Amino acid sequence: LIRICRDVVSANSNDYTRVDEWLLSTLQRKMKKITSAMEKLKTRTAFNEALYGLYNDWKWYIRRTGGRLGKAAEKFLEEWVKILAPFIPFTAEECWSMLGKSGFVSLEKWPEPREELINEDAELREDLLKNLMEDIRSITEVYGKPPKKIVIYVSSKKKRELLGKAIELKSLESKAALGNLIKWMIAEKLADKKKAPTLAKLMVDTLASLTSKYKEKTLLNVAENELEFYEESREFLEREFNANVEIYSEDQENIYDPRNKASTALPLRPGIYIE
Incomplete structure (x- = not known):
């Protein structure tokens, strides 16, 4: 002290x-x-x-x-x-x-x-950053060696509507909510029939873990400026992992995405690719 x-x-x-x-x-x-x-x-x-x-x-x-x-x-x-x-x-x-x-x-x-x-927005942003770091470490442990390059993909503007839809359906019974969300994703062409169930389940789980602590309005506010926040945190992430960090929006043109990880990005849960 x-x-x-x-x-x-x-x-x-x-x-x-x-x-x-x-x-x-x-x-x-x-x-x-x-x-x-x-x-x-x-x-x-x-x-x-x-x-x-x-x-x-x-x-x-x-x-x-x-x-x-x-x-x-x-x-x-x-x-x-x-x-x-x-x-x-x-x-x-x-x-x-x-x-x-x-x-x-x-x-x-x-x-x-x-x-x-x-400031709930500030608290949520830091929690999301910690969650992202945990996900990066989990992936790194599978590779068994430190990363040289980390690429983070933030969900597209269109896919951010998924968060609002998940919140709207939250009051339904869990299976009904998940089923409705999957159908909506396919109808809105946010994912194909193969990927939609997995992404919808991840979105529902992410929402459930966050709404126990944060207001729905806070989730929507932070999701709106998610890309900006991660870009501001780039230097910190590079220090933490001693690696080059690149950050893209899923719908950005000419992004580096050799494994199509951008398609796995969700609001408040970015996609990650590591080399």
Whole structure:
């Protein structure tokens, strides 16, 4: 924690990116959980979330930014130190002083979550990125060697309608919903009779896993700008996998697609090809 304080104090970046939005959003949610645990006298739960939960968020933020620290990092740390004060008072006071704050952090008002900083779109984007990385690693494990080139295919504009249709059919019994979705895909020429059942099942499963956490409106919003987000994340993915990363839209002309993996792209679940 002292090292993190030193890093934040010495940083001079004023950038505010999508990852910064995510950091402050996840902070608000953690604050709610920690406060609730404290009020119920579940101090161990509160401590684990305050120390390890927020530290894991911080580590992800550092990975995503490549070590760049901006205003969001400073705000995150200020609130984090306040939260940690009841658990590690001496370290918290030292960090508070390093941040240039006057008085004692133990006398500061307990931080309250700010609803306006909760950003579901930002949280979903980071979850999708983590899911993509897990899929890439799974494919890489099958090959048994590190990738040299990773190609990511985002679903076409036409296929994004599939997400809306899946949401529309979600209220039906599962088999009926799947059957209707398959028929719709074939009728709209989004897939042939051979591929439609597999893609429809993947879309239904993806939707089921995400709607337990996110609003349907959030899914549609993020799907609309999916290509832009992955393009912004290209440098991060190249660092993580030490490989060249190319990103295409499924309906883009002259794309590199030797194994026809673009056709497997779905909204919120890109197609992947690895060399």
